[in-house]
Amino acid sequence: MIRKDFSAIPSSGTGVPCVWEEGGGGYSVLIADQMAEKPRAMYVPRTPRLCGQHALIHVRPGYFIVETGFNGAMQIWRILEMIDLHIIGELVQEYLNGSWSVVYSPISERVNQNINNLINASWEKASDYECRRAYWAAEPSHYNKDARTEE
Numbered sequence: 001m002i003r004k005d006f007s008a009i010p011s012s013g014t015g016v017p018c019v020w021e022e023g024g025g026g027y028s029v030l031i032a033d034q035m036a037e038k039p040r041a042m043y044v045p046r047t048p049r050l051c052g053q054h055a056l057i058h059v060r061p062g063y064f065i066v067e068t069g070f071n072g073a074m075q076i077w078r079i080l081e082m083i084d085l086h087i088i089g090e091l092v093q094e095y096l097n098g099s100w101s102v103v104y105s106p107i108s109e110r111v112n113q114n115i116n117n118l119i120n121a122s123w124e125k126a127s128d129y130e131c132r133r134a135y136w137a138a139e140p141s142h143y144n145k146d147a148r149t150e151e
Helices: 107-129
Strands: 001-007 018-024 028-034 051-060 065-068 076-081 084-096 097-102
Touching: 001 076, 001 097, 018 107, 028 084, 065 107, 076 107
Parallel strands: none
Antiparallel strands: 001 084, 018 028, 018 051, 028 065, 065 076, 076 084, 084 097
């Protein structure tokens, strides 16, 4: 089992562990809940940065983190545990050199379909060189789209 420590985790004002959905311009980081569905963002910047941080998401064990790199590689991690603001994730799937390797596969058919949608969203965000929005996270319920301004 391949594990990774996600140590640079911002926390919200309340101290809960969070991860940014971020990217564009060749890379992306997307977060999904335990069913690989869209989590609700805690915060979305009103003036989004070009290819920057677009949605702050509270994470829990079982959530997925998808990292797509500049070289086209993709890794899908499942959060195993959180210690303070450190997240320990296990590698679930990896795309490298044109092929997928499934490292951990006890995933239901529904979750697998959602992961396929998540993978597509991650490729799209990484390919968007003008990215200024979240591709996967749902906006906070209190969010006012009319107040958001583009830079």
